[in-house]
Amino acid sequence: MIQETYTYKRSPKTISLAGDLVIVGGGLTGTCAAVTAARAGVKVILVQDRPVLGGNCSSEVRLWILGATSHMGNNNRWAREGGVIDEIMLENIHRNPDGNPLIFDTVLLEKVVEEKNITLLLNTAVYDLDKNPENDADSDKITAVYGFCSQNSTQYHISAPLFCDASGDGIVGFLAGAAFRMGAESADEFGEKFAPDKAYGELLGHSLYFYSKDMGRPIKFLPPSYALKDIKEIPRYKTFNPKDFGCRLWWLEYGGRLDTVHDTEKIKWELWKVVYGAWNYIKNSGEFPEAENMTLEWVGTIPGKRESRRFEGDYLLTQQDIVEQKTFDDTVAFGGWSLDLHPADGIYSDQSGCNQWHSKGVYAIPYRCYYSKNVSNLFIAGRIISATHVAFASTRVMATSAVGGQAVAIAAALCKKHNCSPTEIGTNHLKELQLALWRSGQYLPQTDITDSENLVQSAVEITASSTLKLQELPGSDFWATIKDSVAQMIPVTKGTIPSVTFSIDAIEETELTVELRKSSKSFNHTPDVILDVQTFQLKTGKQKITINWSVEFNEACYAFLCFMKNDKIRIQYSDTRVTGMVTVFNATNPAVSNYGKQEPTEDIGVDTFEFWCPQRRPEGRNIALKFSKPLDVFGTENITNGFHRPISQPNAWVADTTDRNPLLTISWNQPTSVSKIDFVFDSDYDHPMENVIYVHPETVMPFCVQNVQVLNCNNEVVGSIADNHLSTRTIHLAQPVTTQHLKIRLSGSHAHVPVALMEIRCYK
Incomplete structure (x- = not known):
């Protein structure tokens, strides 16, 4: 029993914690930063004001994770x-291909x-902080933050030499007096031409969503x-329907x-008003008889927030940097979402809900x-x-934010290693930072890594x-009408492109344009340069066509073999899928303001x-083609070329289609310790892997190696990986192996996909 007599005032229970890095904000950015830093040997204290991790992608909000x-x-x-x-997205799709937001919570928490x-x-909200005294030489430094957990009625005093604000609203930066901006x-x-006016x-x-x-x-x-009484207050009210739910209602x-x-609480109440008014319209207006058996299963209780403060660094990213794809010496992350601005009046605006422009x-x-x-x-x-309002319109999305969190985490690890400030990492240890990020799987556009x-x-x-x-992508029984122009992306090296033969079926006499x-730009995949145009007069029925090109390429890149739209023609496809090869379609995707052309x-x-753009599997097959000479772009030299993914070339070693358990051998001049x-x-990396709403056809990507054996000179197995579904895996040998030849045996499980x-x- 506890019994206390009256006192004038009591203080809450207080716990003091100390670490190397305090991360405030457990959304996707803070979570990825915390895991990355921890694996780099940093003692991390992760402070999250909600009961789950993930922020906008958690089960509390349920927005899909997207980026480039x-x-x-x-x-x-x-x-x-x-x-x-x-790693998180691959783990989620492996366990949760149906996009259950509760399961995704467990994936984040487990990591x-x-x-x-x-x-x-x-459940711990930061509300105050300490800095060095104003007359101190280091007066601009934070020394500790204070948080309060409502669930255990405990106050936390959390100190560290480094802090990361990933809180969304920038509570730490705001309290610390950091320079920030808010508004456009x-x-x-x-000089940003897309900057909006006040109107x-x-x-x-x-935004706030519901599930039915x-x-x-x-x-x-x-x-x-x-609930909103008159749904007609919403100019887009006719777009409500019983089929839409969750973040499709972004x-x-x-x-x-x-x-x-x-004003977030005020905004939340208005959104609740709209959600229940919209559901009342769906259920009771009489316009949707198919909704008779439907109920509200879930309504969000906290809104997903898009924008508030933006803090100033030593550089502000601008619209021009995004559109022109500017190169930076200190690149540590990348983006690729559109410049995506929304009208400030939101659902009450008579304008389109978004205004998206891509680079x-x-x-x-x-x-x-x-x-x-x-x-x-x-x-x-x-x-x-640190970005302008227009640039922020692209960088704000979660997957882009996540790679920024990873960059911060590695930088923090180097701050600890070198006992220096974040600024000094950029001036004195930049190459080390970029190398560490590259090793961790980060893609750094147009950045050479050694x-x-x-x-x-x-x-x-x-x-x-x-x-x-690659001599041929053999034909299958699948033929499809060219209802949208379709292109086979073909990796070519400097010089001429081989002639190609393909099969088509004309419903009637017509003309095919190729x-x-x-x-x-060779590192892009926008086919904006037309090199050659050929037309063919077709008779009714199936026929093979061979095209010879007189074009020469001055650099390695992707050629686009474009079959222009004609719904009187069917073309034959292949069941064979190959790393670094894909078909793309000049179709539409209104979900991202893609109407075939940006104009x-x-x-x-x-x-x-x-x-x-490509199609999702099980669609998205390659076109059946035969080349006059083989494509020789899948050699072992790609293993050491410094690229993790296809860019201007596939950048992968690929085994022959008949070699289902290929062996790689790495040889040195003398015995080497590994x-x-x-x-x-x-x-x-073409698959976006949305974590909610979408249902994915696979739990392991078809190109992914699943089993690995590592053997030494004596053919003894010294390491192995089984049932893999991730992009990157590491084998730590119990004892260093000294060998002159290291052999790698690989296998996958997809019959129509060669091992890559x-x-x-x-490393020693």
């Missing part, structure tokens, strides 16, 4: 984000609790008194005219955007990074039991170009 892949609706091929976010270097504080810059300040709005609003369920019997709905948005930090490929984000310019030990991550410690780089020879010389295209009607600083081996597999490997790295 953009629902496969833009020209960013093989652009899914790497590192920990890739955190498995890391012994992470102390996790859930004028077009004049940075359009300066902030993006919040068919109960198999009639269900009544009596709306609460606060346009249920409000609050852009308000203070999106301090022709992915863009780089510099390290200088990820730390405060005037609080010397504060990293900034997530949607609050890994001198990788023993495979010093190998005298890498041989394989076979290498694919264009050969490429991208104006602004006024000068807003973006390009005009066509969209050529204690760690890193593998990079092909997990199909992106990279092997060996």
Whole structure:
């Protein structure tokens, strides 16, 4: 029994914690940052003000995770984000291909609790902090933050030499006095032609979603008194229907005219009003008889927030950086979502719910955007990074934010190693930072990486039991009408392209037009340069056509063999899928404002170009083709070329289609000691892997190696991997192995996909 007499005042129970890095905010950005830093040897304290991790992608909000892949609706091929976010997405699709948001919660939580270097504080909100005294030489440094957990009535005093604000609203940066912006810059300040005027709005609003369920019997709905009475107040009310649920209703948005930090509760109530009013319309208007058996299964209780503060680093990313794909010496992350601005009035606006404009490929984000310019030990991550309002419209999405969190985490590990500030990492240790990020799976556009410690780089020879010389993509029984123009992407080297033979079936006499295209930038996949056009007069029925080209390529890139739209023609496809080869279609995807072509009607600083995008499996087959000479682009040299994914070439060694258990042999001039081996597999970086709403056809990507055996000179197995489904795996040998030849035996499980490997790295 506890009995206390009256006292004037009591203090809450207080626990003091200390670590190397305090991360405030357990959304996807903070979670990826915490896991990455912990694996790099950093003692992390992760503070999250909600009962679950994930923020906008958690079961509390249920927004799908997207980034550069953009629902496969833009020209960013093989652009899914790497590192920990890739690991999370692959693990989720392996366990949860149906997109259950509760299961996704468990995937995130497991990643955190498995890391012994992470102390996790859930339901803990930061409300204050300490800094060094103003007269101190280090007065710009934070020394501790204070948090309170309502569930255990405990106050936390949390100290560290480094802090990362991944809180969304930037509570730490705000309390610490860090420079920030809120609202839209004028077009004049940075020369951004897409900068909105005040009539359009300066902030993006919040959204709140609902899920419905068919109960198999009639269900009544009596709306609460606060539900919106007249659905016609919403200009887009006719777009409501019983089939849409969850974040497909992203346009249920409000609050852009308000203070999106301090008015969040007011915004939430308005969104509840809209949700229950919309459901009342669906259930009781009589316009949707199919909704008779449906009930509300779930309504969000906290809104998903898009925009509030943006903090200033040593560089502000701009619209031009994104559209022009500017190169930076200090690239540490990348993005590829559209410039996606929404009207401030949200659901009450008579304008389109979003205004999306894409660049022709992915863009780089510099390290200088990820730390405060005037609080010397504060990293900034997530949607609050240093970017203008227009650039933020792209960088704000979760997968892009996640790779920024990973960049911050590795930088923090190097701060600990070198006992230096975030700024000094950029000036004194940049190459080390980029190498560490690259090793962790981060893609750094247009950035050369040299890994001198990788023993495979010093190998005298890498041989394989076979290498694919692609002569043919054999035809299958599947034929499809060319209702949208379709292109086979073909990796070509410098010089001429081989002639190609394909099979078509004409329903009647007609004309087939075939264009050969490429991208104006070899690292992009926007076919904006037409090299040759050929037309063929077709008779009715099936026939083979051979095309000879007189075109020469001045660099390695992807050629686009484009069969132009004609619904009187069917073309034959192949069941064979190959790493680094894909078909793309000049179709539409209204979910990401893709109507086949991006064509602004006024000068807003973006390009005009066509969209050529892949289909989701089980669709998206290659076109059946036969080449006059084999494509010789899948050699073992790709294992050491410094790329993790297809870019201007497949960048993978691929075995012959008949070699189902291929063997790679790495040879050195003399016996070499190896204690760690890193593998990079092909997990199909074209697949966006949305974590909710979508149902995915596979739990393991068809290109992914699943089983590995590592053997020494004596053919003794020294390491193995079984049942793999991830992009990257590491074998830590119990004892270093000294061998002159290291042999790697690989296998997959998909009969129509040859075994492929992106990279092997060996370390002492």
